[in-house]
Amino acid sequence: MPVPSARIYLILILLALSLQGCRRASEAEGPPTLGWYVFKEQSGAFEQAAEYCSNRSQGRYRLELEYLPTDADLQRELLVRRLAAGDRDIDLIGMDVIWTAEFAEAGWILPWPDDRADRVREERIAGPLASGSYQGRLWAAPFTTNTQLLWYRTDRVSAPPPTWDAMIDAAESIGRGGLIQAQGERYEGLTVFFVSLLASAGGSVLDESGRRVSLETAPTRRALEVMRRLARSPASDPSLASRREDQCRLAFESGNSAFMLNYTYVWPSARANAPEVAEHMGWARWPGVDPSRASRVTVGGINLGVGAHGRHPDLAFEAAECLVSEENQRLAARLGGLPPTLSALYDDPEIRDVFPFAEVLRATLADAVQRPRTPLYSDISIAISRTLHPLNEIDPERDVERLRQAVRRALNSEGLL
Structure with a gap:
C-alpha cells in the first residue's frame, strides 16, 4: 500500500530535523544555539526577530529557526512525536493556540516563571493572553494573534448587519452578487464556526x-439553527460544504459575494489581487446570534512555549520574552501582516496603516472565546465537525443530543479514529 504524500513529507521533515539537531548538539564553540520550531513565515519577519534577539543577547545565545510543515495537523504530529520522546533539541515552540492544554498536561512545555509571566501579561489583549494560559498558569506567551471579522461590500450593503439572521435576509434581498462566504468543510474551520456561534448564543x-x-x-439549538439556515439559504455559496478560508477568500475576490467571514489576511490579498473589490470592501465585528448579545469569536494565532527537555531552559525563556516584545510584534505586523497581542500597538499609526480595521479587531480580540481548553481538544474538534457536516442536513432538535454524545465520547477517547 503506498504511503500518503503527507506522511512521506512528515518522515522527510523528521529526518531533516533530526540531522539538524545532531549538528547543533555537536557544536563545541560559540554561544549555545536555541532551536525555535515554528512554521515557515513567508515575509521573513520570524527570521529578523530571531536575529534581533540573538544580537540583543550579547553572545548569551543564538536562535536558529527549525521550520515545521505549513499544515497545522502535521506540525502537531511532528512535535508530539519528538516531545514525547524527550527531544532535547526543542528549545522554543511556535504553538497553535489550541495546543496549550495538551502540551502542558503532558509535561512537554514548562510553565513560565512568575516574574517573566508577569511581564508578558502586561498590556496583552485578554483573548490572546487566555489562549496561553491553563489552570491558572501561563504556559505559552502570546506572540501573534488573529480572529475573524465580517467583510462586506459597501456598494451592495448600506451598513453591516448586526446578526446572522439580518445578514442572511440582506444577502437574499440582494440576489445576484449577494452570496455569503463561510467555512463549511469538515475540518477545524467548521469547529471554529460552531464554537463562535455557540459562544455568541451564550x-x-x-x-x-x-x-x-x-x-x-437553548444556545446549542440556536447555533445549529443559524448553521442550517445559512446552508439552506439561496444566498449560501453552492460549494459551502467544501469551503475553507482560502476558497472563501478567492470567491469573495471574484466579485460575486456580498459577505464573508474570514481572517484579516483577506484585506491585503484583495488589495493586491482584486483592487476593484477592495475599493468597496468594508469590515465589522462578526454578526451576533442574539440581537441583545455581542458576538464572541474564537481566537487564533501563535504562542511561544519552552520545551520541557531543552538543554537551556533559562536562556529559552529569555529568548521567548524577547521574541514577543513590542519590537518584534511591530515587525511581524509590518512585514507579515500578523496582528499583535499588545493592546497599545493598535493605537500606533504604523500599525493602523497595516490594519485600518484595528479598532474593531482589538475589540473582538478583547472578549474572544477560547476553543475548549482540554488536552483532548483534537478529539473534540473531530467529533464536532463530523457531527455537523454537511450543514444543510443539520436537524437542530435531533443534533443537540447527537452533539453531546459525540463530545462525551471524545472526552472518554471512545470510537473516534
Whole structure:
C-alpha cells in the first residue's frame, strides 16, 4: 500500500530535523544555539526577530529557526512525536493556540516563571493572553494573534448587519452578487464556526472544569439553527460544504459575494489581487446570534512555549520574552501582516496603516472565546465537525443530543479514529 504524500513529507521533515539537531548538539564553540520550531513565515519577519534577539543577547545565545510543515495537523504530529520522546533539541515552540492544554498536561512545555509571566501579561489583549494560559498558569506567551471579522461590500450593503439572521435576509434581498462566504468543510474551520456561534448564543462546549460536556440546549439549538439556515439559504455559496478560508477568500475576490467571514489576511490579498473589490470592501465585528448579545469569536494565532527537555531552559525563556516584545510584534505586523497581542500597538499609526480595521479587531480580540481548553481538544474538534457536516442536513432538535454524545465520547477517547 503506498504511503500518503503527507506522511512521506512528515518522515522527510523528521529526518531533516533530526540531522539538524545532531549538528547543533555537536557544536563545541560559540554561544549555545536555541532551536525555535515554528512554521515557515513567508515575509521573513520570524527570521529578523530571531536575529534581533540573538544580537540583543550579547553572545548569551543564538536562535536558529527549525521550520515545521505549513499544515497545522502535521506540525502537531511532528512535535508530539519528538516531545514525547524527550527531544532535547526543542528549545522554543511556535504553538497553535489550541495546543496549550495538551502540551502542558503532558509535561512537554514548562510553565513560565512568575516574574517573566508577569511581564508578558502586561498590556496583552485578554483573548490572546487566555489562549496561553491553563489552570491558572501561563504556559505559552502570546506572540501573534488573529480572529475573524465580517467583510462586506459597501456598494451592495448600506451598513453591516448586526446578526446572522439580518445578514442572511440582506444577502437574499440582494440576489445576484449577494452570496455569503463561510467555512463549511469538515475540518477545524467548521469547529471554529460552531464554537463562535455557540459562544455568541451564550453557550459553551465544556463546563468551566473542562472535563464535562456543557452544550446547553437553548444556545446549542440556536447555533445549529443559524448553521442550517445559512446552508439552506439561496444566498449560501453552492460549494459551502467544501469551503475553507482560502476558497472563501478567492470567491469573495471574484466579485460575486456580498459577505464573508474570514481572517484579516483577506484585506491585503484583495488589495493586491482584486483592487476593484477592495475599493468597496468594508469590515465589522462578526454578526451576533442574539440581537441583545455581542458576538464572541474564537481566537487564533501563535504562542511561544519552552520545551520541557531543552538543554537551556533559562536562556529559552529569555529568548521567548524577547521574541514577543513590542519590537518584534511591530515587525511581524509590518512585514507579515500578523496582528499583535499588545493592546497599545493598535493605537500606533504604523500599525493602523497595516490594519485600518484595528479598532474593531482589538475589540473582538478583547472578549474572544477560547476553543475548549482540554488536552483532548483534537478529539473534540473531530467529533464536532463530523457531527455537523454537511450543514444543510443539520436537524437542530435531533443534533443537540447527537452533539453531546459525540463530545462525551471524545472526552472518554471512545470510537473516534
